[in-house]
Amino acid sequence: MGSWAAQQRQEARQLAARLSAEGVRNVALTWVDNAGITRVKTIPAERLAAAAERGIGMSPVFDVFTSDDAITASEHLGGPDGDLRLFPDLERVTSLAAQPGWAWAPADRYDQLGLPHPACQRQFARRMTERAAAAGLELRMGFETEWVVTRAPAGHPAPGRADEPLDYPCTGPAYGMTRVVELSDYLRDVTEALSVQGIDVLQIHPEYAPGQFEVTTAPGDPVRAADDVVLVRETVRAVSVRHGLRASFAPSVVAGEVGNGCHLHTGLYRDGTSLHRSPDAAWGLAPEATAFLGGVLDALPALLAIGCPSPASYLRLQPSHWAGVYQCWGVENREAALRLITGAPDDPDGGHAEIKTFDAAANPYLAVGAVIAAGLHGIESAAQLPPPQTGDPGALGVRERARRGIVRLPATLTEAADRLEKSAPLHEAMGEVLHGAVLAVRRAEEAHFAESEDDAIAAATRWRW
Missing domain, CATH: 3.10.20.70 (Glutamine synthetase, N-terminal domain)
Incomplete structure (x- = not known):
């Protein structure tokens, strides 16, 4: 020592x-x-x-x-x-x-x-990574980070009003090159700062909502991935300030509009070989990968209390908005809560899964740790995946969803917290102190906003993340 x-x-x-x-x-x-x-x-x-x-x-x-x-x-x-x-x-x-x-x-x-410290979230993520390694499994994880950028108002008045005007510095269409032209210096500086800091940027591009962008970073060890997303957010925030802008990573910047997600990508490996690339297996998934993802899918109602931890998160989780609000999975289906990404045929590392529901209000260490815990429990319990969903579950009638066994994920933080409270696998993995602290914060957040309208919730949380 x-x-x-x-x-x-x-x-x-x-x-x-x-x-x-x-x-x-x-x-x-x-x-x-x-x-x-x-x-x-x-x-x-x-x-x-x-x-x-x-x-x-x-x-x-x-x-x-x-x-x-x-x-x-x-x-x-x-x-x-x-x-x-x-x-x-x-x-x-x-x-x-x-x-x-x-x-x-x-x-x-x-x-x-x-x-x-039993409530240290970073050490929780490390423990779960080590638990997977003890079973001979390697997890490679990465995040997509979405944010909305606005011009900083003169004098920086205190934010939080539902009627606060938002001055977007770009006016181009969703995913349009116009936004890149309008903010080319800004996006260049974001990319350069991340690169200098050792962050491997895979993509950076305009997103759907006004003033919205997304950066995708390379996958890695789960703890490193969580570290990286913290560094990404604070770097984007710092570059924004230097350009006279403000960045919001909040799940709902404006109520009723598309919000910011922070999708978690997860790949499972054994002995350096992807378990998402088994040529003779259904959907290319080795049995362990099927059971792991089955465990994650089963735990999604409880995992929402980890990955969608704010009442504002549930303003974003709306059907037919590519947010993944139904408990189902699909192959390259962006409306499924759990999306299987097959990758290019000649890319041996291309296959992995994406959790669509999570947002940047989540503690990333809790997110990666809880997902690993759920997946490992799936392996231990020999979990299976139901048939994959194609198309938008929200476009199906209630009876057809029921026939297919597709249910709505929790629509409120209270419901998600109730599911987390009852989740024995996550309770065991997190430990009594961390599990209790997370639940206490979730209950307090829900109580604080219990009487608030959607606009007020979005305004109050807009600049917290």
Whole structure:
């Protein structure tokens, strides 16, 4: 243990020296709370070695913060007592291209005795990744991040009004080249900043809603994928500020319009071979991949409380909007909650699955960890997939959906939280402390907005993510 600590100190000192040579003066240490908000403690770069050795103090109460900065309580967490230590992941320390003089690192949380904090979402994601590895399985995950960009109003008036005017800097049609022309400098700077920071961008393009764009990043280890999406969001936010713009990743920017998703892509491998590319298997899925995806599909009602954690999420989850609101799967079907992507025939790594329902209000560490837990439970219970859905389930009549066994996923946060509360596999995987904290935040969010109209919910949450 002593030699490991000495090695960490030496590595941190070398990092601090490198950062100083690059002109970095401060390091932002981030974690994501159960409401999906990225919280931060910052340190001078020269304090990096001390932080790596002893951590940075923080209160455990952040686990029961809601998206509007109110504080609730669970059975195990809440109130002014206690202290945790934030430890930066030195392997992920990154100089921030759009914030000169700053670097970033995701942090793990421990108690004062050096034991893992049971509600640390990043360590939950790591535990689930290791649980899969113990079964001989490798997960490669990646996110599609959608956001809406508007011009920042003069004087930056306090947002949150339902009648707040939104000034879009581009007026071109959905997916149109006009938007790229209108914001070419902005999109170039986003792409360049991500590249400089080591993020492998696969695509960046206009999306459907006014002022909406999407960036897709390369898949990787689940914890790294969650780190990457945090870095992507904050980089987009920083580049936007430098262009006089504001970026919103909220599930519903304007009630009644298409919202922002944050789709999670998942590929399953054994011994480096994709389990989505079995030539003699139905849909190309090896038995383990079928059972894994069957477990995810079965758990989707409970997983919505993880991946769609805000009342605003359910403004976005509307039928026939490519949001995946029915509990079904399909081959290349963008209306299915679980979409099987076959990929190009000559691409051995092309096959994987996409969860359409999730949005950027979700804590990405919770999202990847919970999906892995659900999939592993599917393998353990020999879950199966029903026949794939073709076409839009929303276009079918009620009787036809019932005949096919297609049911609506939870339409409210309360319903999703109820399903999470009753999910024994997710309860076991998350542990009592984390599971209880997540539920406490979900109940508080739903209660806070219980009497609010859709427009008010969208306005109140528009700039929280």
